[in-house]
Amino acid sequence: MQEKFTKTTEQNSHYNNLEQMSVSELLHNINNEDKTVPLAVEQAIPQIEKLVDTIVEKMKLGGRLFYIGAGTSGRLGIVDASECPPTFGVPANWVNGIIAGGDDAIRKAVENAEDNTQQAWLDLQVHNINANDVVIGIAASGTTPYVLGGLEKCNQNNITTGCITCNQGSPLALVAQYPIEVVVGPEFVTGSSRMKAGTAQKLVLNMISTTTMIKLGRVKGNKMIDMQLSNDKLVDRGTRMIIEEIAVDYQTAQQLLLQYGSVRNAITNFKTK
Known part of the structure; x- marks a missing residue:
């Protein structure tokens, strides 16, 4: 000591x-x-x-x-x-x-x-x-x-x-x-x-x-846009984040989330189309 x-x-x-x-x-x-x-x-x-x-x-x-x-x-x-x-x-x-x-x-x-x-x-x-x-x-x-x-x-x-x-x-x-x-x-x-x-x-x-x-940019606004989609609760949360950001219906938002694997990627790809 x-x-x-x-x-x-x-x-x-x-x-x-x-x-x-x-x-x-x-x-x-x-x-x-x-x-x-x-x-x-x-x-x-x-x-x-x-x-x-x-x-x-x-x-x-x-x-x-x-x-x-x-x-x-x-x-x-x-x-x-x-x-x-x-x-x-x-x-x-x-x-x-x-x-x-x-x-x-x-x-x-x-x-x-x-x-x-x-x-x-x-x-x-x-x-x-x-x-x-x-x-x-x-x-x-x-x-x-x-x-x-x-x-x-x-x-x-x-x-x-x-x-x-x-x-x-x-x-x-x-x-x-x-x-x-x-x-x-x-x-x-x-x-x-x-x-x-x-x-x-x-x-x-x-x-x-x-x-x-x-x-380091892993949060946008106040949302965990890069979180792992490891259960139904998190898929639902991510879907609602996408709805808030790009104003699509629930089904479309969930399809985008599952297609692109994260809230960030779903929003980015939708906006660049």
């Missing part, structure tokens, strides 16, 4: 004797704590903006985005990455989630996986990581060895680094070129950082990927 700091995510909960609370009390108290998370995220928007600007610039050059993390943090990165192709119609390798311990760790803990300082770099090398890419380390504590080691190696190899952490002045924030620090304070259950910290990380990941994709 580069310097001492206070892990507010590990401090005692503001509540005690949880087992003596009624279900209603527990739910209201958890909800009251959760209400503070968006305000903490708001304070970090200037940091988020700097990182997103860099990601957009790099991806316009052909770069990719990588999330690395362990446990809950790793899983949240995988969730965000996995949702980008169906939502925005982008190739699966544009946004990548990597978790300590590999895919087995998505569903259950892999013992000591987060303690290996070398493994993240090895995991990234499988993807032929290069200087056009951006790697974001996710760790509520800001001290996870797997994530720290990965970012340190990226820095040494001229790869842009960012992080999402929930402790001020953590080793991870000091290593990352573009740190995001969302200080949510003690958890309702002491040390259970899957709660407020996890919620904060999810909110920031939503902001990063959504804003990036909008700036």
Whole structure:
């Protein structure tokens, strides 16, 4: 560790004797704590903006985005990455989630996986990581060895680094070129950082990927015009998008959508006829 700091995510909960609370009390108290998370995220928007600007610039050059993390943090990165192709119609390798311990760790803990300082770099090398890419380390504590080691190696190899952490002045924030620090304070259950910290990380990941994709032209107006048509609900949604744009009937719009495979292509081809 580069310097001492206070892990507010590990401090005692503001509540005690949880087992003596009624279900209603527990739910209201958890909800009251959760209400503070968006305000903490708001304070970090200037940091988020700097990182997103860099990601957009790099991806316009052909770069990719990588999330690395362990446990809950790793899983949240995988969730965000996995949702980008169906939502925005982008190739699966544009946004990548990597978790300590590999895919087995998505569903259950892999013992000591987060303690290996070398493994993240090895995991990234499988993807032929290069200087056009951006790697974001996710760790509520800001001290996870797997994530720290990965970012340190990226820095040494001229790869842009960012992080999402929930402790001020953590080793991870000091290593990352573009740190995001969302200080949510003690958890309702002491040390259970899957709660407020996890919620904060999810909110920031939503902001990063959504804003990036909008700036890369994957949204028109407020519509996901490149979404994958993977079920009837999405086909119906896409059909209605086309109706709004080119004023045709439902059947014609659906035929265009199925013929051309996306809202964007359907509208473009119709307008160029």
